Amino acid sequence: MSAVTGPPPELDERRDELTPMLQQYVDRCREYDDALVLFRVGDFYKTFCGIAEEVARICELTLIEREDSTGTYTAAGIPVDNAAEYVERLLDAGHRIAIADQVEDPSETTGIVDRAVTQIVTPGTVVDDELLSPDSTYVGAIVGDDDAFAVASVDVSTGECRVAAAPDRASVREEVARVGPAELLVGPGAPEVDAACPTTDWDDDAFAADTARDTLDAYTDPDRFTAVEARAVGGLLAYAEYTQGDDGALAYVSRVQRYDAADCLRLDAAALRSLELFENRAGGEREGDTLFETINETVCALGRRRLASWLRRPLVDRRAIEARLDAVDELATRTLLREALRDELRAAYDLERLVSRVSRERANARDLRSVAGTLAIVPELKDALADAEADRLQRLRDDLDELRETRQLIESAIVEDPPQEITEGGVIRDGFDDELDEVRSTEREGRAWVADLEEQERERTGIDNLEVGHNQVHGYYIEVTDSHLDSVPEEYRRRQTLKNSERFVTPELRRREDEILGAAERADALEYERFCAVRAEVADAADRLQGLADALADLDALLSLSTVAVGPAFSRPAFHDGDEPLAIEAGRHPVVAQAQAEFVPNDAELPAGSVALITGPNMSGKSTYMRQVGLICVLAQAGGFVPAESASLPVLDRVFTRVGASDDIAGGQSTFMREMSELTDILHDATADSLVLLDEVGRGTSTADGLAIARAATEFLHDEVGARTMFATHYHDLTALADEREGVFNRHFTAIRDGDDVTFLHRVDDGPSSSSYGVEVARMAGVPEPVVERSRALVEGGGDDASADPEADGSAPAPTQAATDGAGADSAGESTAPEADAGPATPPGQQTLPGVEPSTPAETDAVVAELRDLDLARTTPIEALNRLQELQDRVTDE
Numbered sequence: 001m002s003a004v005t006g007p008p009p010e011l012d013e014r015r016d017e018l019t020p021m022l023q024q025y026v027d028r029c030r031e032y033d034d035a036l037v038l039f040r041v042g043d044f045y046k047t048f049c050g051i052a053e054e055v056a057r058i059c060e061l062t063l064i065e066r067e068d069s070t071g072t073y074t075a076a077g078i079p080v081d082n083a084a085e086y087v088e089r090l091l092d093a094g095h096r097i098a099i100a101d102q103v104e105d106p107s108e109t110t111g112i113v114d115r116a117v118t119q120i121v122t123p124g125t126v127v128d129d130e131l132l133s134p135d136s137t138y139v140g141a142i143v144g145d146d147d148a149f150a151v152a153s154v155d156v157s158t159g160e161c162r163v164a165a166a167p168d169r170a171s172v173r174e175e176v177a178r179v180g181p182a183e184l185l186v187g188p189g190a191p192e193v194d195a196a197c198p199t200t201d202w203d204d205d206a207f208a209a210d211t212a213r214d215t216l217d218a219y220t221d222p223d224r225f226t227a228v229e230a231r232a233v234g235g236l237l238a239y240a241e242y243t244q245g246d247d248g249a250l251a252y253v254s255r256v257q258r259y260d261a262a263d264c265l266r267l268d269a270a271a272l273r274s275l276e277l278f279e280n281r282a283g284g285e286r287e288g289d290t291l292f293e294t295i296n297e298t299v300c301a302l303g304r305r306r307l308a309s310w311l312r313r314p315l316v317d318r319r320a321i322e323a324r325l326d327a328v329d330e331l332a333t334r335t336l337l338r339e340a341l342r343d344e345l346r347a348a349y350d351l352e353r354l355v356s357r358v359s360r361e362r363a364n365a366r367d368l369r370s371v372a373g374t375l376a377i378v379p380e381l382k383d384a385l386a387d388a389e390a391d392r393l394q395r396l397r398d399d400l401d402e403l404r405e406t407r408q409l410i411e412s413a414i415v416e417d418p419p420q421e422i423t424e425g426g427v428i429r430d431g432f433d434d435e436l437d438e439v440r441s442t443e444r445e446g447r448a449w450v451a452d453l454e455e456q457e458r459e460r461t462g463i464d465n466l467e468v469g470h471n472q473v474h475g476y477y478i479e480v481t482d483s484h485l486d487s488v489p490e491e492y493r494r495r496q497t498l499k500n501s502e503r504f505v506t507p508e509l510r511r512r513e514d515e516i517l518g519a520a521e522r523a524d525a526l527e528y529e530r531f532c533a534v535r536a537e538v539a540d541a542a543d544r545l546q547g548l549a550d551a552l553a554d555l556d557a558l559l560s561l562s563t564v565a566v567g568p569a570f571s572r573p574a575f576h577d578g579d580e581p582l583a584i585e586a587g588r589h590p591v592v593a594q595a596q597a598e599f600v601p602n603d604a605e606l607p608a609g610s611v612a613l614i615t616g617p618n619m620s621g622k623s624t625y626m627r628q629v630g631l632i633c634v635l636a637q638a639g640g641f642v643p644a645e646s647a648s649l650p651v652l653d654r655v656f657t658r659v660g661a662s663d664d665i666a667g668g669q670s671t672f673m674r675e676m677s678e679l680t681d682i683l684h685d686a687t688a689d690s691l692v693l694l695d696e697v698g699r700g701t702s703t704a705d706g707l708a709i710a711r712a713a714t715e716f717l718h719d720e721v722g723a724r725t726m727f728a729t730h731y732h733d734l735t736a737l738a739d740e741r742e743g744v745f746n747r748h749f750t751a752i753r754d755g756d757d758v759t760f761l762h763r764v765d766d767g768p769s770s771s772s773y774g775v776e777v778a779r780m781a782g783v784p785e786p787v788v789e790r791s792r793a794l795v796e797g798g799g800d801d802a803s804a805d806p807e808a809d810g811s812a813p814a815p816t817q818a819a820t821d822g823a824g825a826d827s828a829g830e831s832t833a834p835e836a837d838a839g840p841a842t843p844p845g846q847q848t849l850p851g852v853e854p855s856t857p858a859e860t861d862a863v864v865a866e867l868r869d870l871d872l873a874r875t876t877p878i879e880a881l882n883r884l885q886e887l888q889d890r891v892t893d894e
């Protein structure tokens with residue numbers, strides 16, 4: 001990155017010999033020596049020398065040679081009109097960009113136009129619409145003292161700014177993951193975080209206690225914050241100001257919120273990832289298969305961002321949850337009200353970003369009309385909510401600020417469909433400003449006089465084909481064909497001779513023309529002035545406008561939740577004080593169920609402090625089941641209805657997830673190390689109010705060690721922590737824990753086997769599973785047949801209960817049997833016989849593995865005997881494969 005920051009050396013060395021423009025370029029590069037300077041020259045942002053080469057490479061631009069009296073320089077130019085696209089590429093390539101714009105009007109300057117850096121664009125501080133997704137874009141900052149840390153974040157495009165204290169390093173990491181910044185400032189004393197975004201080393205001084213307090217003082221009372229919080233948010237705001245051109249405090253950051261990270265259902269990075277709230281781990285086509293995209297029914301950008309933040313921070317205050325649910329319930333029941341509100345809200349613009357543009361003086365007339373357009377729906381929304389009963393809705397109705405004066409101001413000042421440009425007129429309405437009206441009427445009168453002139457002059461001179469026209473070079477003229485030149489009056493002055501005609505002006509026409517031009521120019525200037533005044537007045541209402549944006553965002557998010565709530569088989573969750581079981585009837589995974597037509601609903605019941613050990617074949621639905629329990633809890637605490645017939649839930653403080661090592665792509669650490677460090681966090685931090693979802697813990701090491709760790713962790717969670725825990729495992733030995741501990745019980749997923757075919761029922765049942773079907777799944781995944789056969793032989797030959805397995809003794813074809821025996825402490829008598837009886841027919845929603853032709857018993861016996869005698873220690877892989885192939889041929893040929 002350093003190659004493109006600072007001035008190009010060949011220019012820097014000879015600065016004083018360069019042309020004034022290049023001198024200015026070098027100066028801006030020196031001033032902003034940590035950024036790539038884009039230097040405005042006419043309609044382009046230019047870069048020079050080595051920097052130009054880098055920009056041309058990234059942006060696929062052509063390099064040009066620029067020659068002046070001092071030398072020849074390589075240059076590359078980004079067209080100003082579609083700069084956004086190129087800026088995005090440069091950002092993606094990891095550059096920080098300083099935009100040096102012309103800050104003087106070239107037409108009013110003699111000599112060189114002054115240029116200043118007006119904006120620094122970094123991944124976290126982008127404010128241009130073209131570069132921004134509708135989602136929040138945060139820049140975050142972390143700092144630390146000896147024993148305290150703080151995490152601050154700001155969305156420069158909307159002004160949303162927050163800071164939270166974090167008691168330890170793990171909390172910092174967790175909060176950073178939850179904020180999900182696009183860029184992170186790592187301040188002094190900050191712990192190492194594995195951020196999924198670029199990090200920036202920002203001036204340490206900005207985070208110093210006194211400096212940070214001074215910065216913060218321009219926004220709010222610094223005494224509201226602890227020392228470390230003030231350092232984090234003060235340093236961060238200084239950076240935000242720096243990126244916006246260093247013009248002082250950002251007026252649209254009207255509230256700096258302090259929050260407690262523990263005041264919400266805490267989801268750490270692992271939980272966010274494995275529950276796939278915002279990102280699908282599979283990526284690609286399944287990218288949109290996330291909880292957020294599945295339940296997002298918002299109709300405007302404000303609501304979209306709000307719903308995302310509710311999902312990132314579900315509530316933990318039961319009263320607040322119920323209040324949200326009451327509102328959702330009412331909106332779900334009252335279809336007409338819901339649809340009327342949604343229809344109105346569709347017309348809402350992104351008020352937060354508009355207000356921030358207004359405050360930054362970047363808003364144009366269209367933006368102001370969008371503000372007014374959004375204000376125009378407010379009375380309708382208030383009316384519609386007039387008889388709302390839920391407290392939350394009543395409060396929202398009161399918070400919907402009509403801002404009548406602001407709306408009236410914009411509507412009376414700005415024309416309905418204004419142009420993009422604000423300096424070229426056509427922006428301010430007639431009747432808004434006397435002076436402007438007068439100037440405009442002078443212009444209009446002048447033009448009318450000219451328009452009448454042709455008729456008048458024809459009459460006066462008797463020249464019936466006399467014409468009045470206008471061109472850029474000569475202005476207004478009177479054109480007379482050669483045949484009528486004799487009739488031209490005396491005061492006509494010749495202007496231009498054409499092939500068959502002459503063009504004239506008169507002193508009066510000249511005077512009128514000057515008047516028209518003067519008036520037009522004056523009108524444009526006046527309009528711009530008036531526009532800026534109106535914009536400044538709107539900016540004065542920024543606080544109230546942000547308050548309104550807040551209310552609109554809440555309303556849209558509530559409407560989205562209520563729209564989902566009326567979907568098939570959603571119900572309002574009930575909350576209890578935690579002593580009762582977490583109980584879900586016929587729950588569904590909201591994302592998988594949507595994609596899968598034949599999704600099988602499942603019940604779940606977890607008494608306080610219990611551990612459910614979940615066993616079952618691969619692919620039988622264990623992970624889906626556990627995640628669905630987690631997602632239902634998250635959705636419920638965010639204030640949503642849940643995909644279940646009923647749900648009776650405790651208010652959780654945290655959801656922990658630990659997914660299998662192979663499911664996780666970890667950087668740096670070995671997957672096993674990472675798994676263990678995540679497990680450590682869980683064992684340390686889980687409480688009796690937490691939900692712990694463990695999927696395959698201990699898989700990344702030897703079986704004996706893995707089993708030991710899994711068992712010890714389960715015992716600890718049960719005996720010491722008392723967290724509600726679901727543990728999906730392939731360690732069947734673990735299921736014995738249910739006999740030893742009262743709160744541990746077994747659940748399993750059922751599959752039925754018909755010969756070699758396996759059908760997954762995706763249905764959870766009591767008791768442990770007895771078979772894993774790993775070999776069948778391996779074959780389904782395309783593992784070569786010889787290896788599959790060898791594996792099967794090993795399983796059958798080496799397993800303790802080989803003789804109990806009908807397939808092991810070669811009796812073929814194997815009778816249809818339940819894959820699970822339903823045995824286990826809690827499930828005596830609840831066998832899966834009904835499924836077994838169902839025979840080979842494939843029930844809906846299940847996958848079937850293809851079978852192979854069975855062999856005859858005698859040959860199979862012989863082959864099995866040979867397999868047993870094989871000395872594996874002396875067999876190379878190739879020999880093993882050949883041998884397997886031969887053995888397989890023998891049993892299938894026969």
Ligand SMILES: Nc1ncnc2c1ncn2[C@@H]1O[C@H](COP(=O)(O)OP(=O)(O)OP(=O)(O)O)[C@@H](O)[C@H]1O
Binds near residue numbers: 596600617622763
């Ligand atoms: N309740 C269900 N109804 C229908 N299909 C389901 C259900 N649950 C899971 N499935 C399907 O089964 C597939 C496998 O599920 P899942 O990953 O949960 O299995 P698993 O038992 O955790 O497997 P493994 O042990 O290999 O990790 C899912 O991708 C989904 O398509």
